[in-house]
Each structure stands twice: as C-alpha cells, then as structure tokens.
Amino acid sequence: xxxxxxxxxxxxxxxxxxxxxxxxxxxxxxxxxxxxxxxxxxxxxxxxxxxxxxxxxxxxxxxxxxxxxxxxxxxxxxxxxxxxxxxxxxxxxxxxxxxxxxxxxxxxxxxxxxxxxxxxxxxxxxxxxxxxxxxxxxxxxxxxxxxxxxxxxxxxxxxxxxxxxxxxxxxxxxxxxxxxxxxxxxxxxxxxxxxxxxxxxxxxxxxxxxxxxxxxxxxxxxxxxxxxxxxxxxxxxxxxxxxxxxxxxxxxxxxxxxxxxxxxxxxxxxxxxxxxx
Numbered sequence: 001x002x003x004x005x006x007x008x009x010x011x012x013x014x015x016x017x018x019x020x021x022x023x024x025x026x027x028x029x030x031x032x033x034x035x036x037x038x039x040x041x042x043x044x045x046x047x048x049x050x051x052x053x054x055x056x057x058x059x060x061x062x063x064x065x066x067x068x069x070x071x072x073x074x075x076x077x078x079x080x081x082x083x084x085x086x087x088x089x090x091x092x093x094x095x096x097x098x099x100x101x102x103x104x105x106x107x108x109x110x111x112x113x114x115x116x117x118x119x120x121x122x123x124x125x126x127x128x129x130x131x132x133x134x135x136x137x138x139x140x141x142x143x144x145x146x147x148x149x150x151x152x153x154x155x156x157x158x159x160x161x162x163x164x165x166x167x168x169x170x171x172x173x174x175x176x177x178x179x180x181x182x183x184x185x186x187x188x189x190x191x192x193x194x195x196x197x198x199x200x201x202x203x204x205x206x207x208x209x210x211x212x213x214x215x216x217x218x219x220x221x222x223x224x225x226x227x228x229x230x231x232x233x234x235x236x237x238x239x240x241x242x243x244x245x246x247x248x249x250x251x252x253x254x255x256x257x258x259x260x261x262x263x264x265x266x267x268x269x270x271x272x273x274x275x276x277x
Contacts, residue, residue, distance in 0.1 A: 007105065007110055008102055008105055008106055009102075011101045011102055011104070011105040011110075011118070012098045012099070012101055012102040013098070014101055015097045015098035015099070015101025015102065015118065015122065016094045016095070016097060016098040018097050018118075018119075018122045019068070019093050019094030019095070019098060019122070020067045020069060020070065020094055022093060022097065022122060022125070022126035022141075023066055023067045023068060023090045023093050023094065024066050024067060025126060025140045025141065026066075026093065026126055026129050026130050027052045027065075027066040027067075027090065028048045028050050028051065028052050028066055029048055029050065029130055029133070029136055029138065030050065030053060030058075031055060031134050032133075032134050032135050032136075034135070035195075035245065035247075037135075038134075038135060038136065047138075047139060047140060048138055048140065052065050052066035054079035054081065054082060054084055054086060055084070055086070056079065056082050056084045057079060057081050057084070059079055059080065059081035059082065061076075061079060061086065062074075062076045062080070064076055065086060065087070066090070067090055067094070068088075068089075068090030068091035068092075068093065068094045068095075069091065069094055071086075071087050071090065072087055072091065093125070093126075093129065096125060097122050097125065100118055100122060100125070101122075104117045104118040104121070105118075112152065112155060112156065115152070116208065116260075117261070119145075119148055119152075120145070120149075120208045120257070120260055121260075123141050123144070123145045123204070124253040124254075124257050125253075126138075126141050127142070127201060127249060127253050128250045128253040128254065131247040131249035131250050131253070132247060132250050135245075135247050136197060137195070137197030137198065137200065137201050138197075139200065141204075142197070142200035142201055142203070142204045143200070145207070145208070146168065146200075146203060146204050149164055149204065149207030149208045150165070150168075150207055152208075153165075160210075163210035163211055163212070164206075164207045164208070164210065165207075166206075166210075166211040167203075167205075167206030167207050167208075167210050167211040167213075168203050168206050169206075169211075170206055170211040170214045171199075171203050171205060171206040171214045171217075171218070172199045172202060172203050174202075174214065174215070174218065175194055175198060175199055175202055176190075176199075178193075178194070179191075179193035179194040180193070182194075194248070195248075198248055198249055198252060201249055201252055201253070201256075202214070202217075202218070205217055205252070205255075205256035205259075208256070208260060209256065209259050209260050209263065213259050213263050213264075213267075216259050216263045216266065216267060217252075217256050217258075217259040218252075218255065219255075220254075220255035220258050220259055220263075220266075221248070221251045221254065221255030221256070222251070222255075223255075224251045224254050224255055224258070225246070225248065228246070228251070229246055232244060
C-alpha cells in the first residue's frame with residue numbers, strides 16, 4: 001500500500017530522529033570481546049552514562065559524536081586523537097532507521113500497525129547492534145519498548161492490551177524455566193544461564209507480538225542462531241580455535257522482528273501443512 005511522498009518523507013525523518021536517539025545509547029557503551037570483560041559496575045548499571053569513545057584508540061569523543069547527522073552538521077566527523085572517521089557507522093544506523101520507517105508507511109500506510117512495526121524494528125536494531133558490540137542489552141531500549149508497546153496495545157483495544165500484558169510475563173517465564181534447566185545441567189547459577197538483559201528483551205518482544213506468538217519468536221531465534229553460528233563453530237573446530245561467543249540477544253531481536261512480520265503466516269502455513277498430512 002503506497003502513500004503520498006510528503007507523508008513518507010515525514011516518516012523517514014522521524015525514523016532518522018529515532019536513529020539519532022538510538023545512537024546516543026549504542027555508542028556510549030564500550031565494545032567488549034567477551035561477556036567476562038564487562039565490569040560489575042557496568043553490568044549493574046540501570047542506564048548508560050559513559051561518554052562516547054573512539055572504537056580504535058578509546059579516546060573520548062565530543063558531545064555529539066555518538067550520533068551521525070548532528071556530528072556531520074557540526075563537522076565532528078573524526079576522532080580528535082587518532083583521526084578515525086567515526087561518523088560513518090552512526091550515519092548508517094540513522095539512515096537504516098529512516099529506511100525502516102519509510103518502508104513501514106509505504107507498504108502499510110499511515111496506520112497504527114505501521115507505527116508499531118517501525119518502532120519495534122528501530123528498538124530491535126539498536127538492541128542487536130549494542131548486544132553484538134558489547135554483550136549488553138540496554139534498559140533504555142527494553143524498558144522504553146515495554147512502555148510504548150503497552151500504550152500501543154491500549155490504543156488497539158482491551159483485548160490487545162491484555163495480550164500485551166500476558167506477553168510481558170510469558171516470555172520471561174519460559175526463559176526462567178529454560179535457564180533453570182540449563183543451570184541444573186551445567187551446575188551453574190541460574191543467573192549465569194541467561195543474562196538478565198535477555199529476560200527484559202523477551203518481555204518487550206512479548207508486549208509487541210502478544211503472548212501467543214512468544215514461543216514462535218523463541219523458536220525462530222533459535223533457528224536463526226543455529227543457521228548463523230553453525231558454520232562459524234564448524235570452522236573454528238576445524239582450525240582448532242575456541243568457539244566464538246555470539247550474544248543471544250542478536251538472534252532474539254531477529255526472531256522478534258521476523259515474528260512480527262511473518263509469524264502469523266508461518267503458523268498458518270504450519271497448521272495447513274500439519275493438517276494436510
């Protein structure tokens with residue numbers, strides 16, 4: 001479903017703005033090679049308070065250099081210490097968010113569902129990038145997403161709101177059972193089986209997609225994770241190297257996005273396939 005150019009452009013600009021806000025969180029968290037590299041203070045922090053830093057030399061960047069377009073307009077493109085062009089990945093995030101919002105209204109029209117897809121996708125993009133870089137899922141994304149998801153459910157009606165509230169609880173409950181089983185099998189604390197950020201993330205996903213689709217999102221996340229990591233693990237094993245650690249939040253974000261977009265079609269297809277047999 002198409003829409004007029006002015007409205008689509010306005011949505012794209014809103015998307016770029018959401019990308020600027022996402023960048024203000026993403027690039028204020030230092031990258032970590034392993035989960036064990038995260039300090040206890042950072043792990044316990046509720047919100048990000050670190051200044052933006054250069055990914056190459058670690059030097060502190062200017063106030064607006066956590067973002068792309070504002071840094072470009074202010075001509076703060078490079079790290080003042082090593083000269084690295086730090087603005088490029090920030091601009092890509094903002095342009096990506098703008099494209100997400102543009103495509104949402106272009107195909108779905110100026111509807112509440114289009115806004116839901118755009119907001120949810122923006123949050124998941126920020127979460128996936130941050131978790132991939134730093135093994136951290138910021139509460140700025142998940143807590144904000146939970147509040148916005150509940151408000152969107154309220155606008156859609158009492159039934160949708162009830163589904164969002166139940167979805168908020170179902171995902172963490174499933175993860176707790178899975179984490180408990182993994183902890184028992186590996187003889188580790190339950191908190192070490194799954195990060196607390198994953199619990200908040202699946203709660204946010206449940207708010208947006210509803211409790212009935214939470215198992216689908218978890219299943220798709222596992223399948224996506226297997227498809228992506230299996231070749232990497234095989235290669236590392238053949239070369240005698242340690243298997244790389246990939247944060248599950250990345251796959252959970254991809255699974256949540258896939259569920260919102262095509263989850264109902266997959267369930268319908270599977271139902272017809274199963275009954276057909």
